[in-house]
Amino acid sequence: MTDHLQIAIAGATGRMGKMLIETVSAAQDAKLVGALDMAHHPLLGTDPGATLGLLTGILITDQIEYGLKDAQFLIDFTRPEGTMAHLAIASAMGVKMIIGTTGLTEEQIEQLHAYAKKTAIVFAPNMSVGVNATFKILELAAKILQEGYDVEVIEAHHKHKVDAPSGTALKMGEVIAQAQGKKLKEVGVFSREGHTGERVPGSIGFATIRGGDIVGDHTVLFAGEGERIEITHKSTSRMSYAQGALRAARFLKNHATGLYDMQDVLGLKHL
Numbered sequence: 001m002t003d004h005l006q007i008a009i010a011g012a013t014g015r016m017g018k019m020l021i022e023t024v025s026a027a028q029d030a031k032l033v034g035a036l037d038m039a040h041h042p043l044l045g046t047d048p049g050a051t052l053g054l055l056t057g058i059l060i061t062d063q064i065e066y067g068l069k070d071a072q073f074l075i076d077f078t079r080p081e082g083t084m085a086h087l088a089i090a091s092a093m094g095v096k097m098i099i100g101t102t103g104l105t106e107e108q109i110e111q112l113h114a115y116a117k118k119t120a121i122v123f124a125p126n127m128s129v130g131v132n133a134t135f136k137i138l139e140l141a142a143k144i145l146q147e148g149y150d151v152e153v154i155e156a157h158h159k160h161k162v163d164a165p166s167g168t169a170l171k172m173g174e175v176i177a178q179a180q181g182k183k184l185k186e187v188g189v190f191s192r193e194g195h196t197g198e199r200v201p202g203s204i205g206f207a208t209i210r211g212g213d214i215v216g217d218h219t220v221l222f223a224g225e226g227e228r229i230e231i232t233h234k235s236t237s238r239m240s241y242a243q244g245a246l247r248a249a250r251f252l253k254n255h256a257t258g259l260y261d262m263q264d265v266l267g268l269k270h271l
Contacts (some may be wrong), residue, residue, distance in 0.1 A: 005249050006097070007032025008071035010086055011078040012048040012060050013041060016100075016238055020075055021048050023242035025056065030246060034067040034074075035060045036086070064089045071095050072240040073249045077241070078106045079162075084111065091118040091163070096255075098248045099123040100241060101169030116259035122253045124262040125167030127244030131218070132262040134233045135175050136271060138220055141231060142179035149222040149229075150199060151176055156209035156217040165190065168218055173204050 007024050011017040012035035024032045035048035039062040049056040061067045064086060068074060074090050076083050079102040090097050099112075102125050112123055126132070142151075155169040165173075170184070177184040182202070189205045199205075209217075216235040221228060235241075244262060251265040263269045 003029075003214055004031040005029060005246075005253065006031055006033045006070055006072040007249060008032075008036065008074045009048070010036045010074060010076040010082065013037050013043050014078075016077040017048075017054060019238040019242045020077070020245060021054070021056070022052055023246055024075075025049060025052075025054055025237065027246055030249070032056050032058065033070040034058060036064060036067040037062060065093070068093055068095050073098060073252065075245050075249070077245075080108055084108055087115050089111070091115040094119055096120040096249075096252045097122070097136070098127075098245050098252070100125070100127050100245060101266065103163035105169050112259055117257060120255040120258050120260070122248040122252060122260045122262065122265060124244075124248075124265075125171045126216075126241070127248060127262060128233075128235065128240040129247070129262075129266060131168060131233050131235075132244075132266055132268060134231065135171065135216075135263065136268050137231060138172055138175050139179045141220075141222060141229065142176040145222045145224070145229065146180050148223045150201075150203075152204075152205040152207065152221040152223065154207045154209070154219045154221065156211070156214045158213050158215065159211050161210060164210070165206045165260055166183075166208075166216070166218070168216065169206060169208075172218060172220055172221075173206065176204060188217060 003263045007030055009017055009158045019021045037060050044060050047056055048060050073096050075098045080103050083101040096119050153169050153172050172185045173188055186205050188205050219230055219232040221230050232260055248265050
């Protein structure tokens with residue numbers, strides 16, 4: 001059907017890529033039309049659904065233009081350098097992008113704004129609906145617990161994750177800082193070792209765990225005198241990220257240009 005969302009996926013052979021292929025293939029309103037991966041990958045030229053027991057009718061390619069020739073949308077959960085290369089070509093071709101890549105620099109994020117003048121982009125450190133609901137809950141909690149409570153963000157991920165703290169943990173810190181009228185880069189504490197002295201009032205601390213196959217656990221601790229409040233989100237499958245990315249594609253269907261996040265997609269900004 002012509003009204004299907006025509007979707008290409010970057011990093012098609014990775015853990016997230018496979019989950020996205022499965023999710024898009026199962027959606028009644030979407031069609032997988034492209035699959036990208038790195039040059040010299042041994043699975044180039046094979047069907048991206050083969051390892052999942054699916055026949056998609058397309059082949060994995062490292063040629064970005066070819067992979068996007070039939071696409072309206074590109075979903076990208078890869079690495080910053082790959083994402084930016086994909087975005088440069090996608091924006092020139094008018095392909096809209098859903099970006100879940102973490103670890104982008106401030107300069108790269110600024111570039112997103114420039115590319116968003118050419119095409120529509122959803123950029124979010126976490127596409128999960130539950131995580132984005134948690135962001136909204138944290139905003140409210142941070143306002144209520146502004147006085148007399150110390151804030152710590154604790155996150156755990158699998159041993160293969162290459163950036164720390166996670167993009168989701170940083171976003172949680174940003175949400176809390178903004179709700180309290182601060183800037184995270186001024187109050188964030190990202191490492192502690194040796195004689196650190198007492199905790200600086202108003203700071204937001206981060207702790208990182210890496211090990212095993214943990215998909216993603218995040219806890220924000222508001223520690224006061226005589227009590228503490230813990231707000232936790234745990235992911236047991238990447239399916240929630242894939243479903244959120246598909247929801248973002250549906251949102252972008254009605255937007256030609258602009259930079260959005262999952263709070264826009266879910267209509268949470270005005271709650």
